[in-house]
Amino acid sequence: MTRKKKKGKHIKKSNKRISKSKLLIVALGVLLVGFFLFKGFKFTINGAVEIKENITVLAEAVFGPGYDKSNVNKEKQFDLEDENKDKKKKHVVYIDVGHGGSDVGYKSPGGATEKDLDMQISKLVSNRLSSQGDISVIVSRSTDVNLSHSERVEDGNKQNADIFVSIHMTANEDTAAEGVQTFYRVNSTDASDELATLVQKSIVSYVDLKDRGPKPFTFDVLKDNAMPAILIECGFLSNPTEEKKLTNPDFQKDLAEGISQGILSFLDVQG
Ligand SMILES: [Zn+2]
Numbered sequence: 001m002t003r004k005k006k007k008g009k010h011i012k013k014s015n016k017r018i019s020k021s022k023l024l025i026v027a028l029g030v031l032l033v034g035f036f037l038f039k040g041f042k043f044t045i046n047g048a049v050e051i052k053e054n055i056t057v058l059a060e061a062v063f064g065p066g067y068d069k070s071n072v073n074k075e076k077q078f079d080l081e082d083e084n085k086d087k088k089k090k091h092v093v094y095i096d097v098g099h100g101g102s103d104v105g106y107k108s109p110g111g112a113t114e115k116d117l118d119m120q121i122s123k124l125v126s127n128r129l130s131s132q133g134d135i136s137v138i139v140s141r142s143t144d145v146n147l148s149h150s151e152r153v154e155d156g157n158k159q160n161a162d163i164f165v166s167i168h169m170t171a172n173e174d175t176a177a178e179g180v181q182t183f184y185r186v187n188s189t190d191a192s193d194e195l196a197t198l199v200q201k202s203i204v205s206y207v208d209l210k211d212r213g214p215k216p217f218t219f220d221v222l223k224d225n226a227m228p229a230i231l232i233e234c235g236f237l238s239n240p241t242e243e244k245k246l247t248n249p250d251f252q253k254d255l256a257e258g259i260s261q262g263i264l265s266f267l268d269v270q271g
Pocket residue numbers: 098099105106114168169170
């Protein structure tokens with residue numbers, strides 16, 4: 001009997017113990033779920049676009065379609081519109097397409113015209129950068145028009161661009177002269193040299209062109225820019241071998257990728 005009683009007591013005791021630890025597990029579970037819900041909510045706040053969409057969907061479900069979305073924003077405690085702007089377009093890149101109109105730039109013995117090649121490369125770079133999603137690209141010209149150096153610089157400044165990239169070809173009496181070179185303003189203190197270095201380095205890693213390095217030289221389009229500014233001379237149209245490369249669509253694509261990747265590296269570093 002005693003033995004039985006003891007056994008029963010023991011069982012009862014251990015039952016009690018089990019329910020206590022069960023409670024503890026449940027409490028821990030609730031805490032954990034609560035913690036992750038909170039983390040998730042914080043994450044959603046960071047994803048401003050997501051939460052805005054959720055609110056809109058919710059508002060439309062409650063108030064019907066056409067609910068005034070602007071009111072949703074106004075009623076929020078935090079500034080969704082500003083966060084959206086930042087998320088949408090983080091960087092503004094100004095691509096200055098060399099020459100144009102009656103200013104044809106260099107003309108190769110083979111008949112290639114610099115202004116057209118500048119346009120072709122610039123278009124490829126613009127498309128590549130625009131595909132990033134967080135970069136807004138502005139070009140100095142999208143048609144064959146004349147533009148002065150100051151018009152280009154002023155436009156870039158007015159557009160509040162983060163960087164200014166001028167795209168050119170070059171030529172030399174010495175038809176053996178070859179290679180790509182990236183210029184930045186002499187005595188620049190705004191990271192123009194850093195931008196030039198990164199872009200130059202990237203180009204020569206993508207295409208087979210002689211590396212003439214980054215070099216300080218104050219072209220007119222690099223004079224009064226309010227942001228880091230560079231001018232790329234993609235190659236020598238006076239060199240028949242280089243002309244062949246520069247007019248080849250596959251080569252142009254790789255060249256544009258090299259320029260774009262250099263720009264992206266710079267924007268990454270700048271944050
Ligand atoms: Zn030029």
